[in-house]
Structure formats: structure tokens, C-alpha cells
Amino acid sequence: MILKVRGVSKSFGGLVAIKNVDLEVKEKEVLAIIGPNGAGKTTLFNLITGFLKPDKGTIIFDGEDITGLKPHEICRRGIARTFQLVKPFPTMTVMENTMIGALLRTKTKAEAEELALRTLEWVQLLDKKDVQARSLTEVDRKRMELARALATRPKLILLDELMSGLNPVEMQEMENLVRDIKAKGITPVVVEHVMKAVMAISDRIIVLNEGMKIAEGTPTDIANNEKVIEVYLGKEWAKYAEVK
Amino acid sequence: MKISFAETIAKDRFLILVIILLIIPYVISHPWFLRIATLTFMWAVLALSWNILGGFAGQISFGHAAFFGLGAYTSTLLFLYYNISPWVGLFVGAGVATLASLFIGYLTFRLRGHYFALSMLAFPLILLLIFSYHPLEWYELRFPFLGDAPLYFQFASRHSYYQISLMLLAITVYVVRMLDRSRIALYWRAIKENEDAAGSLGVNTFKYKMIALMISAFIAGALGTFYVQYVLTLDPHIAFGLHVSVNAVVMPIVGGLGTIWGPILGAALLVPLGEITTALWGGSLPGLHMIIYGIIVMIVIAMIPEGLYPRIRKVVSFR
Amino acid sequence: MADPIYVLQSIATGLLLGGVYGLTALGLSIIFGVMNIVNFAQGDFMMLAMYATFFLYTLFGVFPLVSLLIVIPLFFVMGIGVQKFIINRVIDKPPMTHLLITLGLSIVLQNVALAIFKADPRSVITPLATTAISLGPLYLNQAHVVAFISALIMTFIVSMFLNRTYFGKAIRATADDREAAMLMGINIDRVYLVTFGLGIALVSGAGVLVSLYYPISPAVAWDFIVLMFVAVVLGGLGSVKGALVGGIIVGLVQSVSTIWLTIDLRNIAVFAAFVIILLLKPSGLFGVKRE
Numbered sequence: 001m002i003l004k005v006r007g008v009s010k011s012f013g014g015l016v017a018i019k020n021v022d023l024e025v026k027e028k029e030v031l032a033i034i035g036p037n038g039a040g041k042t043t044l045f046n047l048i049t050g051f052l053k054p055d056k057g058t059i060i061f062d063g064e065d066i067t068g069l070k071p072h073e074i075c076r077r078g079i080a081r082t083f084q085l086v087k088p089f090p091t092m093t094v095m096e097n098t099m100i101g102a103l104l105r106t107k108t109k110a111e112a113e114e115l116a117l118r119t120l121e122w123v124q125l126l127d128k129k130d131v132q133a134r135s136l137t138e139v140d141r142k143r144m145e146l147a148r149a150l151a152t153r154p155k156l157i158l159l160d161e162l163m164s165g166l167n168p169v170e171m172q173e174m175e176n177l178v179r180d181i182k183a184k185g186i187t188p189v190v191v192e193h194v195m196k197a198v199m200a201i202s203d204r205i206i207v208l209n210e211g212m213k214i215a216e217g218t219p220t221d222i223a224n225n226e227k228v229i230e231v232y233l234g235k236e237w238a239k240y241a242e243v244k
Numbered sequence: 245m246k247i248s249f250a251e252t253i254a255k256d257r258f259l260i261l262v263i264i265l266l267i268i269p270y271v272i273s274h275p276w277f278l279r280i281a282t283l284t285f286m287w288a289v290l291a292l293s294w295n296i297l298g299g300f301a302g303q304i305s306f307g308h309a310a311f312f313g314l315g316a317y318t319s320t321l322l323f324l325y326y327n328i329s330p331w332v333g334l335f336v337g338a339g340v341a342t343l344a345s346l347f348i349g350y351l352t353f354r355l356r357g358h359y360f361a362l363s364m365l366a367f368p369l370i371l372l373l374i375f376s377y378h379p380l381e382w383y384e385l386r387f388p389f390l391g392d393a394p395l396y397f398q399f400a401s402r403h404s405y406y407q408i409s410l411m412l413l414a415i416t417v418y419v420v421r422m423l424d425r426s427r428i429a430l431y432w433r434a435i436k437e438n439e440d441a442a443g444s445l446g447v448n449t450f451k452y453k454m455i456a457l458m459i460s461a462f463i464a465g466a467l468g469t470f471y472v473q474y475v476l477t478l479d480p481h482i483a484f485g486l487h488v489s490v491n492a493v494v495m496p497i498v499g500g501l502g503t504i505w506g507p508i509l510g511a512a513l514l515v516p517l518g519e520i521t522t523a524l525w526g527g528s529l530p531g532l533h534m535i536i537y538g539i540i541v542m543i544v545i546a547m548i549p550e551g552l553y554p555r556i557r558k559v560v561s562f563r
Numbered sequence: 564m565a566d567p568i569y570v571l572q573s574i575a576t577g578l579l580l581g582g583v584y585g586l587t588a589l590g591l592s593i594i595f596g597v598m599n600i601v602n603f604a605q606g607d608f609m610m611l612a613m614y615a616t617f618f619l620y621t622l623f624g625v626f627p628l629v630s631l632l633i634v635i636p637l638f639f640v641m642g643i644g645v646q647k648f649i650i651n652r653v654i655d656k657p658p659m660t661h662l663l664i665t666l667g668l669s670i671v672l673q674n675v676a677l678a679i680f681k682a683d684p685r686s687v688i689t690p691l692a693t694t695a696i697s698l699g700p701l702y703l704n705q706a707h708v709v710a711f712i713s714a715l716i717m718t719f720i721v722s723m724f725l726n727r728t729y730f731g732k733a734i735r736a737t738a739d740d741r742e743a744a745m746l747m748g749i750n751i752d753r754v755y756l757v758t759f760g761l762g763i764a765l766v767s768g769a770g771v772l773v774s775l776y777y778p779i780s781p782a783v784a785w786d787f788i789v790l791m792f793v794a795v796v797l798g799g800l801g802s803v804k805g806a807l808v809g810g811i812i813v814g815l816v817q818s819v820s821t822i823w824l825t826i827d828l829r830n831i832a833v834f835a836a837f838v839i840i841l842l843l844k845p846s847g848l849f850g851v852k853r854e
Contacts, residue, residue: 049444075446083444089437100434104446109427152446304659351842357658358601362792363841366834369789373831486785490666497663530682531674531781538670545664546652 002027002156002187003048003079008057010047017043019211020057025156030182031189032198034222035208036231041191042084044208045158049081050074062155075104080154082145084161084191088133094120094144095129101151119151123177139170146177156187163194175201199223207231258504262414269403278402284515285409286471289416290488291495291507293463296420298493299502300429301456302436303353307364308464308492310348310371311341313483315465316472317375320385323396330397334469341465342458349457353450356439365489372484387476397473405474412470413508416463420504423459432456436502464492494537498544500551509553514540568700573818575698579707581814583772585807586714587787588794589721590765592806595795597738597758600650600661604669605791606784608763610676612638612770613779617685627687628713631771635764642763643756650759651752669784676781684778692776710772717768721761722803734758789830790817793837812836 005023009016018040025031033041046052048059050071058067066074080101089097098116099109106112120126123143128136133144142162149157159178163171171194178201181188192198198205198219205222207215215225222228269278290312298304318340319333328336344367352363376383392400399405423429431452434442443449472478495514500506514537521533548555591605615634619625625633649668653660691706725731736744737754745751777783794813798805813833820832 051440051443070448070450071440071443072446072448075444081444083441087438087441087444089434089441092433092437096430096433100430100442100447101445103427103430109430148441148445304662351838355841358662359796359841361659361662362601362796363838365789365792366838370831370834373828373834377825377828490670493663494666497659529678531677534674535671535678538667538674541667541670542649542664545660545667546649549653549656549660 001025002062003189004058004060005044005048006058006060008044008047008054008059010043010052010054016211018047018054021208021211021213023206023213025187025189026204028182028185028187029203030178030201031187032202032205033189033191033208034193034195034198034205038210039208040211041208042160043211045081045160045191048074049079049158075152075154078153078155079158080149080152080156081158082142082149082160082162084164086138086141086145088136088141088144090134091132093130093132094125094136094140094147097133097144098129098147098151101148104152115153116147116151119147122150122180123147124173138165142166142174150181150186154186156189157181159188159190161191161193163192163197171197258414258417262410265410266407269406273403275402278406280516280519282402282406282409282474283519284511285406285413286467286474287491287495287515288508288511289409289413289467289470290464290492291499291511292413292416292420292504293460293467294492295496295502295504295507296423296463297453297456297460299496299506300423300436301432301453303453303456304361304493305364306361306489306493307348307367308460309368309484309486309488310364311345311461311464312468312471312488312492313368313371313375313480314341314344315468316478316483317382317468318465319469320387320472320478321382324385324387329395330469330473331395334397334466337469338462338465341461341468345457345461346454349454353453353457368484368486368489372480375480375483383479385478387473387478389476397469398476409470409474412467417504417508419459419463424504428452428455494541496551498541498552500553500555503551503553506551506553510551513552570819570822572701573822574815575701575703576707577815577818578811579703579711579814580818581811582711582714582807583769583810584787584790584794584813585810586717586772587766587769588791588798588806588810589718589803590762590769591791592795592798592802593721593734593765594759594762596802597734598650598654598755599658600654601658601665602762603662603665603788604672604784605665605762605766606788607669607672607676608638608641609766609770609773609787610779610781610784611672612767613774613777613783614676614680614685615767616771616774617687617779620687620689627689627771627775628709631713631768634771635768638767639760639764642760645763646756646759651755654755673781673784680781682780682782684780686778687774689775704776706776710775713772714769717765718803718807721765725803730754730757790833793833796837797840 001024003023003025005021008018008021010018021044033044035041043052047054050066050069050073053068058065060066061077061079064077066077089100095116098120099112102112102115102119106115117126117129120129123146125140125143125147128140133141136144146159146162162174162178166174175197178188178190190198190202202219205217205219206213207222207228209231214231215222215228217225265281290308294305294308315337318337319330322328322333322336323330348364348367352360355363390396390398392398431442431447434445434447435449435452439449468483475482491514495510496507497510498513499508499510517536518533521536525532544552587609591602594600594602612634615637616627616630619630619633620627645668649664650661653664689706691709692704694705695702696705696708725735733744733749734754734757736747736749737751741751790813794809795806796809797812798807798809816836817829817833820829824832
């Protein structure tokens with residue numbers, strides 16, 4: 001178990017965003033977290049990565065309690081993330097953006113450059129390395145965000161709605177990238193809305209609704225789970241239940 | 245391909261400027277020129293120091309006067325009460341300013357944007373009130389005029405002050421250049437462009453903001469001593485007044501936020517403008533200089549938001 | 564320990580002055596809430612209103628409360644003009660841009676006033692400032708009371724406007740979610756014009772009231788702008804209720820601190836309270852969190 005989330009809760013004023021959620025991630029498995037809008041998926045990511053502090057509960061990563069640590073400390077320990085609304089460093093180039101991630105693990109600027117170049121090559125963004133981040137297309141921005149996060153050499157990577165806004169071809173490329181990440185020994189956890197992608201890449205799925213976990217299992221289990229179908233109104237699900 | 249020493253110097257435009265500036269007083273030694281230039285160099289240093297926190301790290305603060313004033317008061321009080329040379333007081337003052345910045349940063353760095361900028365405003369105001377407290381008798385300090393006493397930072401000739409402030413400017417520019425090429429500068433830029441993203445990539449944003457603040461405060465504190473030794477009078481408004489904080493912000497922004505030439509250009513424009521306007525019309529139209537100042541700020545911000553230096557460079561590179 | 568009557572007196576004065584601070588902060592808060600702009604020049608418009616009150620009174624004998632009827636509409640129009648020709652240019656630029664452009668405006672206004680009116684302070688001298696109403700064991704300065712009541716009335720009127728009228732609701736909708744408001748057909752440009760005009764009108768009204776008891780000089784903005792900022796940040800940028808409560812807190816802290824501190828140091832207590840509250844709750848006491 002590379003990540004264990006136990007009894008985590010978070011409220012904002014009167015609004016309960018996450019209620020008593022338990023979660024376990026096995027090394028090198030692709031875990032998908034799904035649920036309707038407002039279910040608390042991004043909040044969960046923010047709690048794991050230190051952008052929010054849980055009101056209750058613990059988060060244990062690689063055997064160490066990381067509850068309440070700051071984002072940079074958590075990144076240091078090996079958890080990287082992308083954001084749902086990408087956060088590029090707008091006037092910096094793709095290369096410079098990626099280097100910021102690379103600098104975490106390297107001692108010199110030169111080493112960081114090398115690591116950044118290799119990472120960019122991996123995500124197929126090398127040809128655009130000197131382009132300013134704000135001039136990139138949406139899919140390239142996502143690729144850059146991914147490259148940046150990967151440059152920190154994480155053990156676990158949280159991908160927040162990677163597929164949103166992409167066309168089918170781009171989505172296929174991203175799916176392959178996620179499999180690639182898994183192949184390289186990094187554990188991906190994805191939050192997704194696009195069911196086709198979820199079904200295609202995940203080994204295990206957790207379903208959140210209104211801040212609580214309502215189901216957990218393999219894609220087939222989830223597709224046939226009544227509670228889940230209720231929550232999603234079912235039509236899409238039935239179709240994909242046959243696929244896997 | 246090895247570049248010769250001469251070529252290295254020729255490529256360094258700032259160095260050439262310094263050399264020219266060193267030579268000029270031997271040709272033009274009019275006291276007016278020396279005075280305006282000396283003040284310009286000093287304000288340029290202040291602008292450069294603010295630019296480290298505001299331009300490189302992207303944390304706009306309206307409270308820079310706190311550090312300037314603490315430096316000025318520390319060295320002055322050490323001199324007036326304990327007869328310690330301002331050369332020593334300079335470093336003690338810079339140290340005091342840096343310690344204060346540690347305290348202030350710890351309090352304010354959890355805030356961002358508007359809230360941060362405005363909260364920083366509070367500190368020089370508090371200091372101004374404290375130092376105006378009558379029983380302390382610090383509200384109007386005058387220096388004994390020592391004539392020529394280099395060991396006590398007083399010189400008979402204006403030319404000496406000119407050279408010293410030019411040296412201070414040169415040192416500051418080289419320090420800033422060194423910083424600009426460092427790893428830290430990359431982190432500062434990341435923080436400036438998107439603090440959350442930087443944190444998620446392992447950058448300890450608090451630590452690096454603090455480093456920027458402390459360096460910025462150190463330089464401002466040192467400058468405080470220089471300034472006070474030049475004008476030889478000190479009161480809470482000279483030290484902590486809003487005009488200091490405003491100049492610290494306006495000069496880099498008008499000149500070009502985040503660049504090295506920008507703050508220098510900003511000072512070179514606004515200081516002489518101010519001095520000349522005040523000299524010509526100060527009596528008949530008080531405040532004219534500030535009206536022009538304010539209008540320049542508004543026009544530059546509205547039309548050339550990136551600053552004069554970047555705009556000039558863009559225009560020149562299209563020729 | 565301090566004489567209890569003296570303490571009560573301080574509290575009462577603090578409350579009265581605080582109500583007026585609340586009014587000064589209200590304009591700032593509304594502008595920020597709707598347009599996301601911090602208007603550094605707010606205090607200087609107040610200063611201009613104070614001069615207007617002074618000249619209306621000394622040259623034309625118009626009693627300050629009456630001059631509200633002249634000053635407020637005038638400054639409303641002025642505010643619309645400033646928004647249209649100055650603020651609008653920087654409305655969608657990064658936040659520091661408007662902070663700086665309004666700073667520039669503030670410098671210009673202050674120094675134009677300095678050039679025209681010169682630095683000597685003026686006062687609007689009416690019997691109000693020198694008479695006191697007695698309320699039990701307390702003596703309340705009549706000017707303070709009149710200002711306080713007027714400020715409350717004006718705040719109430721604005722609150723009604725924002726909550727009961729169509730345009731007021733349009734303004735609030737824009738503050739909540741600009742995109743949604745646009746989609747609903749609300750004319751954002753017009754909202755901005757009215758909002759800024761309203762913000763300036765409010766602070767000008769405050770200026771008229773303040774001139775009943777405070778000396779007028781070109782730099783008077785500095786005496787108030789920081790208190791205004793503190794009140795707004797305390798109450799939360801963007802909240803009407805918050806601006807009033809923030810103003811009252813500032814008034815109380817300022818007044819009550821004179822029990823232990825001398826008058827020239829009383830603002831230290833306000834600034835210290837400011838820093839403390841910013842640290843505990845950066846979005847203010849009622850704030851809608853905005854950056």
C-alpha cells in the first residue's frame with residue numbers, strides 16, 4: 001500500500017466536502033476516483049497534496065504520516081499532481097516550466113536541464129520546449145503540466161481530470177501516457193469524468209458522492225453496481241459494462 | 245572561443261555606464277548635477293532592492309520604508325548616543341532591518357495579492373508613530389556637522405558622496421545580477437507566476453519569499469544609513485514616510501518590473517524630474533512635482549504596463 | 564484603573580466615529596466587491612468633498628447636511644467619469660495595476676488640492692462641533708451624533724438599494740459571479756459605472772459628515788485611508804454589513820486605546836489590531852474571499 005487515507009473529513013464553514021473517507025492505493029495500480037460534480041474529488045486531491053488540511057483523519061504515504069504537511073514537503077516525499085484547471089508558469093517556456101520540477105531532484109542547473117529534456121521527450125513535447133507556456137494549446141498545456149510533475153520523479157502521481165477538453169485522438173494519447181507512467185513504476189491516481197477513459201485505464205475504481213465513498217471495485221464491479229448507477233442515472237454505464 | 249578582457253568589459257553596458265559616470269564629475273562639477281546624481285543613485289538602489297521582492301519574486305509590498313527607516317535610525321542613534329561610526333552603524337542597521345523583515349515576513353507571507361500589499365503598509369506606519377513619540381525625542385535628529393570626517397561618514401566635498409553612492413549602486417547591481425543568474429531566481433519566478441503550482445513542484449515558497457525579503461531589507465537598511473549621512477537630518481517622516489514606500493514601488497514599475505535596468509531607469513527619470521520641478525516651481529506651485537509624478541504613474545501603468553525599459557527594448561529591436 | 568465613566572465615554576465616542584468610518588469604508592468595499600479594484604484614491608475624493616462642503620458653507624452659507632444633496636450627486640457623476648476614463652482602461656489587467664493607477668490618481672488629487680488650496684487647514688465651524696448632548700452620565704459631541712445618525716441612514720439607504728431594487732441586485736449578481744451575470748443579460752459596463760459612482764458618492768457623503776468635526780487639509784486622506792482599509796479588511800472586502808462592523812471596530816479600538824495610549828499613538832492600536840486580524844482570518848470577519 002503506497003497510500004493510505006483513513007477517516008479523512010473536511011468541511012468549509014457549514015458545507016461538508018469530504019466525510020470520513022477511507023482509501024488505499026496499491027503500488028503501480030491505476031486507481032480512478034469518480035463521482036458526480038461536487039462529490040469532493042478535487043478536495044480529496046487537495047487534502048492528499050497538502051493544499052488543504054483535513055479536519056479529521058490521517059494520510060499515510062509510503063509508511064509515513066504526511067497529514068498536515070505543506071505541499072512542497074509532500075512533493076519532496078514523492079507525490080506529484082496536476083491541476084484540474086492547469087496552472088502553467090505563463091511567461092516561462094515549456095523547458096523552464098519543466099525545469100522547476102526537475103530542480104527538486106537535481107543538484108545543478110545542468111542536471112535539471114537534462115532531466116527536463118528527457119521528461120519532455122517522454123511526453124512528446126520536446127519540439128515545443130522553447131515555446132512560452134501561455135502560447136500553448138490546451139492539450140499541450142496538459143502535457144506540460146504532466147511533464148512538470150513527472151520531472152519531480154514522483155512515486156505517486158495524482159492526475160486531476162486530465163481528459164477534460166480533449167478530442168478522442170488526444171484522449172487516446174493521454175491514455176497511453178498513463179499506461180506508460182504505470183509501466184515506469186509510478187503509481188497513477190486519476191480523477192476523471194470521461195467514463196470511456198476510466199474504463200480503459202483503471203485497475204480499480206472508487207466512487208464518491210457528496211463527500212462519501214459509496215462504492216469500490218474493479219471497473220466491471222462498478223459498472224454493475226446499483227448504487228453507482230443510481231447516482232449517475234445509469235445509461236452510460238450499462239454500455240461500458242459490456243466493454244470490459 | 246575565449247573572449248578577451250576588453251571585450252567582456254565592452255559587452256557590459258552597465259560597467260561602461262559606471263566608468264562614464266565616474267569620469268563626468270571631472271568635467272561637470274556643478275553642485276546641482278552632483279546632488280541630483282547622488283540622489284538618483286541612492287533611490288535607484290532602493291528601487292533595485294524592492295525589485296528583488298516585488299519584481300523577481302512577485303510579492304508587491306507597500307511597506308519598504310520600514311527597512312529603510314530602521315537602517316537609518318539604527319546607525320543614527322548609534323552615532324548620536326554612542327559615538328559609533330556610521331560605517332559600522334551601516335551594517336548594524338542593515339542587520340536590524342533584516343531581522344525586522346524576518347518578523348514581518350513571518351506575519352504577512354500567509355497573505356497574498358492585495359491583502360499582502362496592504363498589510364505591509366501597516367508596518368512603516370506603526371514605526372512612524374512609535375518614532376514620533378515625544379518622550380523618545382527621536383522625532384527630529386540633527387547631526388553635528390563634522391566637516392571632513394571620513395571615518396564618521398562625513399565628507400567635505402560633494403564629489404565624495406557622489407562616488408560613494410555610485411559605488412553602492414554598482415555593488416547593488418552586481419549583487420542583483422548574481423541573484424538573477426542563480427537557481428533561486430528560477431524559484432522566485434515560479435512563485436511569481438503561480439505560487440500554488442510552485443508549491444506542488446516541491447518549491448518551499450515561504451522560504452524563498454523570505455530570502456527575497458531579507459536580501460531586499462538588508463540593502464534598503466544599508467541605503468537608509470547612506471541617505472541619512474548625506475542629508476544629515478532625520479525624522480520619522482524621512483525614515484518611514486509614505487513617499488519612501490511609494491517611490492520604492494513606483495520606480496521599478498515605471499521603469500520595468502523584474503528587470504535590472506528598469507528600477508535604475510525609473511529612478512533616473514523620476515528623481516531629476518522631482519528635484520528640478522521643486523527647484524523651479526516649489527515655492528509658487530507647491531505640489532507640482534508630485535502632480536507630474538502622479539500623472540506619469542497613471543499614464544505608464546495604463547499605456548505601458550510592462551514598464552519603460554522593456555518597451556524601449558522592444559521598439560529598438562525592431563529597427 | 565480607569566474611571567468607568569471615562570471608559571464608557573470612550574466607547575461611546577468610538578461607536579459614533581466608527582459609524583462614520585463604516586460609511587467611508589462602504590464605498591471602498593462595494594467597489595472592491597463588484598469590480599475587484601482597491602481604490603487608493605478613495606480618501607482623496609473624501610478630501611475633495613470636505614473642501615466642497617467648506618466652500619459651500621463659507622461662501623454660500625449652505626449648511627453641511629444640506630450640502631449632502633449637492634455633493635453626493637456631483638461626486639456620483641465624478642465617480643462615473645473616473646471609471647469611464649481611467650479605471651476602465653485597467654479593469655482586466657493584473658490586480659496591482661489598479662492599485663497603482665489609483666495610487667497615481669491619489670497623488671494627483673492630493674497635490675492639485677495642495678496647489679490650489681494651500682496647506683493650511685480649514686474648518687467648517689458650526690455650533691454642532693462645540694455643543695454636547697448629554698446621555699445619562701455621558702456627554703456626546705453633537706457633531707459626532709449627527710454624523711453618526713446620518714451615516715447610519717445613508718448605509719441603510721444603500722443597503723435597501725442593493726437588496727430591493729433591480730439595479731442593486733444586478734450589482735450584487737455581478738459581484739457574485741461576473742460571467743453568470745453577463746449571461747443573464749446584465750450590462751456589466753453599466754454596473755461598473757454605477758458601482759464606482761456609488762463608491763465615490765458614499766465616500767463624499769462621509770466627507771461632508773466628517774467635516775463637521777475634523778479639520779480639512781489636502782493630505783487629510785492619509786488620516787483616513789488606512790483606517791478605511793483596516794475597516795474594510797476587518798469586515799471583509801465586499802461586504803456591506805462587514806464595512807459597517809469593521810468601521811465600528813476601528814472606531815472603538817482607536818477611541819478606547821486612548822485610555823492607555825496617548826492620542827498620537829492611538830492608531831498603533833488600530834494597525835496592530837489590523838495585523839492581528841489579517842493573520843487570524845485573512846478574508847475578514849464577514850468576507851467573501853477574493854484575491
